[in-house]
Amino acid sequence: MSIPAQSIIENLATAVLVLDARLQFQQMNPAAETLFEISARQLYGQPLARFLPQARRLLRLLRQALATGHPFTERGLVVILPTRSITVDCTVSVLTSTDHAHASTLLVELNHVDRWLRLTRDESMLDRHAATRAVIRGLAHEIKNPLGGLRGAAQLLERALPDPGLAEYTRIIIQEADRLRALVDSMIGPTRPIRKIPTNIHQVFEHVRRLILAEVPEGIVLKRDYDPSVPEIQGDPDQLIQAVLNIVRNAVQVLNQRGHIHLRSRIERQMTLGQKRHRLVLRAEIEDDGPGIPDEIAEYIFYPMVTGRADGVGLGLSIAQAIANQHGGLIECSSRPGRTVFTIYLPLE
Ligand SMILES: Nc1ncnc2c1ncn2[C@@H]1O[C@H](COP(=O)(O)OP(=O)(O)O)[C@@H](O)[C@H]1O
Ligand SMILES: [Mg+2]
Structure with a gap:
């Protein structure tokens, strides 16, 4: 049994676009619709440059492929879509029809690589944050204990001062100790288990x-x-x-x-x-x-x-x-x- 080519394209996870010689949309598969967050019907016949005015590098590469007839692959190409920017590996083939020698068609394959980059980053990022927080918690503990002692001693000193004018200084010690404590607390971030x-x-x-x-x-x-x-x-x-x-x-x-x-x-x-x-x-x-x-x-x-x-x-x-x-x-x-x-x-x- 042979599966029709159209159905294979429809089911590819890779986004596939077909553009004519004026870089207008001729076809796109569902993966491309998902990537662009738009339906193929809305784009049919429209110039790519109108839909993606900011995707300058992609447009330049496509024009170059048309002009030279050479296929190309570009990895890690950043494409600015109307609502977000994505990173793709892009492969373009130039198809020249036999009946009109001059009418080239571009077959564009886009593999979204953001997702993958992000996932690997996620894990290391979460690990690093957990490690940083552990260090901060340890440090915070070491700071807060002596800070409590410092503050207590300043309070005692204040009561024993012969000259009330000197209390200005003990008050500074107490205020700064409080400020430092608040800072350390906010560095630790939420400590209570969250209520869900x-x-x-x-x-x-x-x-x-x-x-x-x-x-x-x-x-x-x-x-x-x-x-x-x-x-x-x-x-x-x-x-x-x-x-x-x-x-x-x-x-x-x-x-x-x-x-x-x-x-x-x-x-x-x-x-x-x-x-x-x-x-x-x-x-x-x-x-x-x-x-x-x-x-x-x-x-x-x-x-x-x-x-x-x-x-x-x-x-x-x-x-x-x-x-x-x-x-x-x-x-x-x-x-x-x-x-x-x-x-x-x-x-x-
Ligand atoms: N929306 C933003 N646009 C530009 N820079 C930002 C934005 N949000 C955060 N930043 C940068 O990240 C830094 C860290 O932010 P934050 O952790 O809230 O600390 P703070 O606001 O005290 O500097 C900011 O100082 C700023 O330089
Ligand atoms: Mg801030």
């Missing part, structure tokens, strides 16, 4: 939105894009509010009076978080159109004490990541000037 109750992510977003609207200038616009079919998650609403708030506050700070913040919710199917495979995962995104994360710290932003701001403490994101991890999820970030997205993944079952 059915939690609506949109209520979490709305709560944060209300808090933020009360404190931001008018030039900052908060937009929502909620998928109403997202089910409730089992989670700790207060902690989740804290995590989202930390991320949104950062966005507000970088936007500097003017810009947009999007709060978005979606469902992902069949996704691995850490080591575990989940059937359904919530994807909650916070996107801003600010300057992007400074290159020097991009790799480290989730570590405690990493900050790009003169008055920053560098704890917001590490706490947010710890909260997501406690829920069995994780936070990722992708950023370039004009578009920074923090994505919180939380398992839905």
Whole structure:
């Protein structure tokens, strides 16, 4: 029995596109529809350049293939789609029809490699964060004990001082000890086991939105894009509010009076978080159109004490990541000037 070629293409996991000599969509398989988040019908006959105006490198390579007639493969090509950017391995073949010698057709195969890159990163990232947190916990313990002694001694000293004017100094000791203690506590992040109750992510977003609207200038616009079919998650609403708030506050700070913040919710199917495979995962995104994360710290932003701001403490994101991890999820970030997205993944079952 032979299987028709069309049905093989339809069932490939690789996204396949057929483009004509003017780079207009002729065909795409379901894997391509999934990758582009659009139906083939909507794209049929449309120029690729209109659908992907920002995918300049891909467009240039395709034009080159048409001009030269040479096939090519490009690994790790970043393609900017209307709603996100993806990394693909791209193979292009040039098909020349026999009846019109000049009418070439391009067969484009796109293998999405983000997923794979992200998974390997997930695991090492979670491991590293767990290790960092263990170090911090140990250090925090070592700091807090003597700090308690220091504070107690300063209090005793204050009572025994002959000159009340000197109490100014003991008060500084006590205040600084308290400040240090609060800092250490926030570095450890949430220590209590989280309480898990059915939690609506949109209520979490709305709560944060209300808090933020009360404190931001008018030039900052908060937009929502909620998928109403997202089910409730089992989670700790207060902690989740804290995590989202930390991320949104950062966005507000970088936007500097003017810009947009999007709060978005979606469902992902069949996704691995850490080591575990989940059937359904919530994807909650916070996107801003600010300057992007400074290159020097991009790799480290989730570590405690990493900050790009003169008055920053560098704890917001590490706490947010710890909260997501406690829920069995994780936070990722992708950023370039004009578009920074923090994505919180939380398992839905
Ligand atoms: N949306 C964003 N756009 C650009 N940079 C960001 C964004 N969010 C976080 N950052 C960078 O990551 C750093 C760490 O953030 P965070 O952990 O909250 O600590 P802090 O806000 O105290 O600096 C920030 O100082 C900033 O440089
Ligand atoms: Mg912050």
